[in-house]
Amino acid sequence: MIRDLLDFYTIARPGWPPMNVMVYGLLLTMCCVYALWRGGVPERIGTAILAAGSLLTVAAISGPAVSFRSVEVGVLIVDLLCIVAFVLLALRAERFWPLWVAAFQIVGTAGHLVKFADPDTIRRVYAFLLAIWSYPILLFLFVGTWRHQKRLARFGIDRSWSREKAVS
């Protein structure tokens, strides 16, 4: 049953790109447009990281015949850069969502570790481990932007960055 679902979601039909590419692309576009349009500075930076990471990942994947057969070094580098960026954002932003997004990015990147530790991991599992964590990231970016709007409506302002030190 799980295999059927995965087949349905990832195998391309004639004349169409695979459904996962279309669905993720659509969700990514919607979340990015919403976060750029309605988000504060942290949301916009998060959008930039997410969009750049997604596009660079697509560019970094090796050719279709060999992709995910061995550790995808290009994708790994992009993922590591995204971790750094999201963690830096999470440390400074007056937001909770980047903490979660940074964590999801770390768990997703751990998929490379799995493949490295066990090269026999089949390519679909490897790709699945990397890709699945992108969806909660989209969700949290969306919810973060929405809550930013709610605070704006209530308080009139919504601080972007936390204070350096506690003020007593």
Next chain:
Amino acid sequence: MDSERLARLTEQQRVCLRLVYAHMTSKEIARMLGIEPGSVDQHVKAAMRVLGVGDRRSAARLLAEHEEIGAGAVASRVRMQEEQMAYQAGPPRLEPLLPLPWEGLRPTYVGWMKRLAWIVAIAIGCAFSFAALIAATEAFTRLLRL
């Protein structure tokens, strides 16, 4: 420019716009003023042409800002500022225990070490739940096959 245009509004148009600003529909306005709903629309549309705006709410807002009555806009702005000040100056707020915005808690004073710890904790929690989910799915599938 705007005040010039606003000065050209007739009193009927002003009355209609004020009621539009109070979120009343054309029908309600018509009933209140004892005129036809169509006339209300005509007044509002004429006012929109005079003010050079595309929709009735913008026209109503322009007039309200000009007249500074703002049908509660000023009051709500004051209330918003009060809430904001109470929120920022109020009693010392607890540091959130979890990385969640429960009860309006914000991560304002949470230092970078605790934030890093949160990130790691969430990552570990996610990895374990994910593994548990996979294991449970597998076990369940096997059970069903028996």
